[in-house]
Amino acid sequence: xxxxxxxxxxxxxxxxxxxxxxxxxxxxxxxxxxxxxxxxxxxxxxxxxxxxxxxxxxxxxxxxxxxxxxxxxxxxxxxxxxxxxxxxxxxxxxxxxxxxxxxxxxxxxxxxxxxxxxxxxxxxxxxxxxxxxxxxxxxxxxxxxxxxxxxxxxxxxxxxxxxxxxxxxxxxxxxxxxxxxxxxxxxxxxxxxxxxxxxxxxxxxxxxxxxxxxxxxxxxxxxxxx
Amino acid sequence: xxxxxxxxxxxxxxxxxxxxxxxxxxxxxxxxxxxxxxxxxxxxxxxxxxxxxxxxxxxxxxxxxxxxxxxxxxxxxxxxxxxxxxxxxxxxxxxxxxxxxxxxxxxxxxxxxxxxxxxxxxxxxxxxxxxxxxxxxxxxxxxxxxxxxxxxxxxxxxxxxxxxxxxxxxxxxxxxxxxxxxxxxxxxxxxxxxxxxxxxxxxxxxxxxxxxxxxxxxxxxxxxxxxxxxxxxxxxxxxxxxxxxxxxxxxxxxxxxxxxxxxxxxxxxxxxxxxxxxxxxxxxxxxxxxxxxxxxxxxxxxxxxxxxxxxxxxxxxxxxxxxxxxxxxxxxxxxxxxxxxxxxxxxxxxxxxxxxxxxxxxxxxxxxxxxxxxxxxxxxxxxxxxxxxxxxxxxxxxxxxxxxxxxxxxxxxxxxxxxxxxxxxxxxxxxxxxxxxxxxxxxxxxxxxxxxxxxxxxxxxxxxxxxxxxxxxxxxxxxxxxxxxxxxxxxxxxxxxxxxxxxxxxxxxxxxxx
Numbered sequence: 001x002x003x004x005x006x007x008x009x010x011x012x013x014x015x016x017x018x019x020x021x022x023x024x025x026x027x028x029x030x031x032x033x034x035x036x037x038x039x040x041x042x043x044x045x046x047x048x049x050x051x052x053x054x055x056x057x058x059x060x061x062x063x064x065x066x067x068x069x070x071x072x073x074x075x076x077x078x079x080x081x082x083x084x085x086x087x088x089x090x091x092x093x094x095x096x097x098x099x100x101x102x103x104x105x106x107x108x109x110x111x112x113x114x115x116x117x118x119x120x121x122x123x124x125x126x127x128x129x130x131x132x133x134x135x136x137x138x139x140x141x142x143x144x145x146x147x148x149x150x151x152x153x154x155x156x157x158x159x160x161x162x163x164x165x166x167x168x169x170x171x172x173x174x175x176x177x178x179x180x181x182x183x184x185x186x187x188x189x190x191x192x193x194x195x196x197x198x199x200x201x202x203x204x205x206x207x208x209x210x211x212x213x214x215x216x217x218x219x220x221x222x223x224x225x226x
Numbered sequence: 227x228x229x230x231x232x233x234x235x236x237x238x239x240x241x242x243x244x245x246x247x248x249x250x251x252x253x254x255x256x257x258x259x260x261x262x263x264x265x266x267x268x269x270x271x272x273x274x275x276x277x278x279x280x281x282x283x284x285x286x287x288x289x290x291x292x293x294x295x296x297x298x299x300x301x302x303x304x305x306x307x308x309x310x311x312x313x314x315x316x317x318x319x320x321x322x323x324x325x326x327x328x329x330x331x332x333x334x335x336x337x338x339x340x341x342x343x344x345x346x347x348x349x350x351x352x353x354x355x356x357x358x359x360x361x362x363x364x365x366x367x368x369x370x371x372x373x374x375x376x377x378x379x380x381x382x383x384x385x386x387x388x389x390x391x392x393x394x395x396x397x398x399x400x401x402x403x404x405x406x407x408x409x410x411x412x413x414x415x416x417x418x419x420x421x422x423x424x425x426x427x428x429x430x431x432x433x434x435x436x437x438x439x440x441x442x443x444x445x446x447x448x449x450x451x452x453x454x455x456x457x458x459x460x461x462x463x464x465x466x467x468x469x470x471x472x473x474x475x476x477x478x479x480x481x482x483x484x485x486x487x488x489x490x491x492x493x494x495x496x497x498x499x500x501x502x503x504x505x506x507x508x509x510x511x512x513x514x515x516x517x518x519x520x521x522x523x524x525x526x527x528x529x530x531x532x533x534x535x536x537x538x539x540x541x542x543x544x545x546x547x548x549x550x551x552x553x554x555x556x557x558x559x560x561x562x563x564x565x566x567x568x569x570x571x572x573x574x575x576x577x578x579x580x581x582x583x584x585x586x587x588x589x590x591x592x593x594x595x596x597x598x599x600x601x602x603x604x605x606x607x608x609x610x611x612x613x614x615x616x617x618x619x620x621x622x623x624x625x626x627x628x629x630x631x632x633x634x635x636x637x638x639x640x641x642x643x644x645x646x647x648x649x650x651x652x653x654x655x656x657x658x659x660x661x662x663x664x665x666x667x668x669x670x671x672x673x674x675x676x677x678x679x680x681x682x683x684x685x686x687x688x689x690x691x692x693x694x695x696x697x698x699x700x701x702x703x704x705x706x707x708x709x710x711x712x713x714x715x716x717x718x719x720x721x722x723x724x725x726x727x728x729x730x731x732x733x734x735x736x737x738x739x740x
Contacts, residue, residue: 022434025427025430048490049490052488052490052491056488056491059486059488059599060426060427060599060600062600082673082674087624087628088489088490090624091487091488091489091621091624092487092488094598094615094620095615095620096615098620107627111627111631114628114631114670115631115666115670116666116667116669116670116673117666118666118669119662152669152672152673153669155669155672155673156668156669156672156699156700157699157700157701157702158699158700158701159700159701159702160700160702161702164665191702199672200699201699202697202698202699202706202707202708203697203708204708204709204710204711205708205710205711206710206711209714209715209716209717211717211721215717215721216721218721218725219721219724219725219728222724222728
């Protein structure tokens, strides 16, 4: 599977030429990028490269900074962990912004996700209304996060207790059963079996040397000379 | 005419030279007026050999004698610096102006060296910083905005140093601007009134303009995909001066973006440069370190020697962190060097209680000197009382927050290596954590053992692949562990030696024929 995380297929031409050229430094273009972010928030896509371009403009022109936009960019970046997007965004924020309340809260969530403390993540997230407010503008935030957790689980486990799964995914009853079904996992006697994939199969391999023909061209050339 | 001989002769007039009063430039008190007043008594102070050197230098610039300029730039200038200007600045540009018929282009180039020398040997004042900036503007303006391409030709090393120094002075200015605590009111006023000087926008503008003018991106695409180079390069880009400045500006942008913390954009800059694209940073570092190691003997006398060694040490430091965070096999030579330099740190990095401190030390030693793009807000009356924003600390904090999660992983790894199957609870008791914590640790370790690896396309694309030779899976509470073994590699060694042998044979045949 080729993953091209940095260019979603839906990236419009305008955005592409904007972030490729020197126009990305033109403060007048910030609104185009901000609108594009709003579109990403409602259609569940994420274009980290374009969003970093917004933060770059804010970095050079602090007076342009729109806190809500920064917030949404960070929330979006949470949904792409373990991609490095979130930290890449943090590096572009100035120190004052990093110490402000909303950012600190989101960093706390990032911390839990990065450490794969999935159950704790949901506890913290559900424990205070502020998190739902912060993530309100990013449509489907919980589902995106849940999917990422499920990916990590599928990479690690071949089978897992239903009870743990429930805590990791924050789903119960029918919702959990449905989720298991869409993932093509199977449940029996309180244990969920996850089909073998290339990440969860732990096979002992011996890597042997593989000499390609191209490496030999020079030597074959020599034998021709003689 | 060879100047090195002249310098030897000059040693005989040493006495005369050292009798000159040490130039106490009044720049500190008299900001701008100083330039004019120093001019008169400067002229008498220039030693004859330096005068001759400047005339000779000027003539070679006029004649575009790149070969001679190379030796002037790399050797004569440095020798004269050691001799006469080790502790003071070179003669004021105004003072040498009559020697070169007031040739403005030459004076601009001379100033480039003049200020660079001040930056490297003395402490630049705020005026030096401003004037040097203005001089760079003059230089780039001349190159970019003359009618048609300019006829100037300079050695590649100098062109590289121009871009390098331009960015260095930008970085140095940003750091200088950030420290407002012990600045005089005059200096603050100066900074406030001249906010466009050394601004990010102006620096980026120069680098992007050089890239555009030289059509270097188009040229690189042609050299990669084929096509008409002449057409791609155009009127400007076909001249070495423009081509090289454009190429070096791409590398320059990589550096500026790194300094500003925009690592994605930094990488994007390198899209069209032919890199030996390999997995992750280990290999890039290993590659360069092998190069440094092998060329070491050739560098021992060069003035860049110390800098190369310093960069090498920094790379070893980064590599030490890389192999801790993501264990991989290294080249045998590199590995032994690494052990020699950073054995102690390497060892500490695997110990949870000491790791963070060592990570911090190594990071601070090796990281770029990050800059803040805007500097403090000088219009804010409160600004003097605020603690200034230190970009390096900011970046270090984010970096440490990231590695903090990883500090248990080396221990976990060392246990996993001993078993093929193991109960969750048992391993948890070894690690002295509770079983649920261990599970999250295992999931995190799993996620961290995968990374995006470049396969094809632009530098920012890649496939998701495993990096570790140790893999595992969980079946409920049982951990199953598998280790990949790497067979010995002979092919590369034999290929290299067969080729070497062929070269020797070829050489022998030539000599016998002759």
